[in-house]
Amino acid sequence: MNDHAMHIVRWNKIIQPRNKGGLGIRTARLQNTALLGKLVWSLLQSKNKLWVSLLEDKYLKEGKLFLDKKAVGSSTWKAITKTLSILEDGFQFKIGDGETNIWFQPWILKQPLCDLIQDISPTDICLKIKDLWNHERCIIESLHTTFPSTITQAIQNLNLCIIPSIEDTWIWNGNLNGEYSTRSGYHWLLSRHEVEISQDTWSWIWKLPVAASVQFFIWQTCHRSIPVKAVLAHKGVNVSSDCPFCHNEDETILHCLFHCSRSVAVWQGCGFPNPNSLCIGVDVDNIDRVIHKM
Ligand SMILES: [Zn+2]
Numbered sequence: 120m121n122d123h124a125m126h127i128v129r130w131n132k133i134i135q136p137r138n139k140g141g142l143g144i145r146t147a148r149l150q151n152t153a154l155l156g157k158l159v160w161s162l163l164q165s166k167n168k169l170w171v172s173l174l175e176d177k178y179l180k181e182g183k184l185f186l187d188k189k190a191v192g193s194s195t196w197k198a199i200t201k202t203l204s205i206l207e208d209g210f211q212f213k214i215g216d217g218e219t220n221i222w223f224q225p226w227i228l229k230q231p232l233c234d235l236i237q238d239i240s241p242t243d244i245c246l247k248i249k250d251l252w253n254h255e256r257c258i259i260e261s262l263h264t265t266f267p268s269t270i271t272q273a274i275q276n277l278n279l280c281i282i283p284s285i286e287d288t289w290i291w292n293g294n295l296n297g298e299y300s301t302r303s304g305y306h307w308l309l310s311r312h313e314v315e316i317s318q319d320t321w322s323w324i325w326k327l328p329v330a331a332s333v334q335f336f337i338w339q340t341c342h343r344s345i346p347v348k349a350v351l352a353h354k355g356v357n358v359s360s361d362c363p364f365c366h367n368e369d370e371t372i373l374h375c376l377f378h379c380s381r382s383v384a385v386w387q388g389c390g391f392p393n394p395n396s397l398c399i400g401v402d403v404d405n406i407d408r409v410i411h412k413m
Pocket of ligand 1: 362363364365366367368374378379380381
């Protein structure tokens with residue numbers, strides 16, 4: 120792509136889904152991260168896979184993925200650790216039987232507790248999540264290790280329900296069923312790039328019974344991205360913004376499509392009413408209303 124080309128619609132808009140004002144174009148970078156997310160998910164879930172065991176043996180201390188995010192190792196391992204750091208906010212630890220050691224997983228805060236507490240009493244090193252409660256009463260303050268008040272409070276505020284029949288596990292917040300998929304990973308990543316247009320007010324364009332090129336033209340119009348002279352002049356192009364047909368007004372999108380005497384003649388020649396009657400009170404920000412009325 121020519122770096123000097125003019126991009127009238129921002130890339131962040133173009134990559135949004137079509138019902139949110141974009142063109143639904145997938146970005147290779149996000150797609151690649153979403154695909155790599157499958158490997159991260161396998162590391163969290165599929166302990167019986169051979170390649171997971173291999174990487175765990177080679178790179179992880181006792182399988183503690185969130186503890187060892189140093190990007191040192193093979194290119195695959197570097198890619199996995201980088202992906203984990205991008206996606207980790209989307210993963211959530213779900214307590215089941217509470218058999219997980221409390222120190223090495225980010226089960227309560229975003230970091231493992233061993234990263235947050237310097238002096239851990241040796242007598243507490245084997246503590247499991249379920250050990251922090253005794254008959255539904257949190258016993259954290261009676262332990263030998265001193266916990267910062269923020270952590271104590273977070274644990275005490277946890278509405279914990281130990282379910283002995285379900286193992287502690289990771290779930291993926293980007294999918295209703297809690298399972299990671301490339302598609303859900305991609306949309307989760309994309310949601311972090313969303314721009315101000317987020318409501319579903321764009322589907323109507325793609326449902327119009329017209330050629331795709333016309334739909335695309337309407338999409339450009341609604342994004343105020345038709346390269347009429349006023350738009351070009353606004354972008355710093357050295358052109359006169361005068362309408363080249365009537366020379367009466369600036370060639371804005373509204374003028375070009377609806378107000379110019381030549382445009383009115385074209386609309387009426389095609390059997391449409393005079394568009395100026397539809398444009399009363401309309402500015403370029405709600406040009407879609409005029410197109411709807413046509
Ligand atoms: Zn004109």
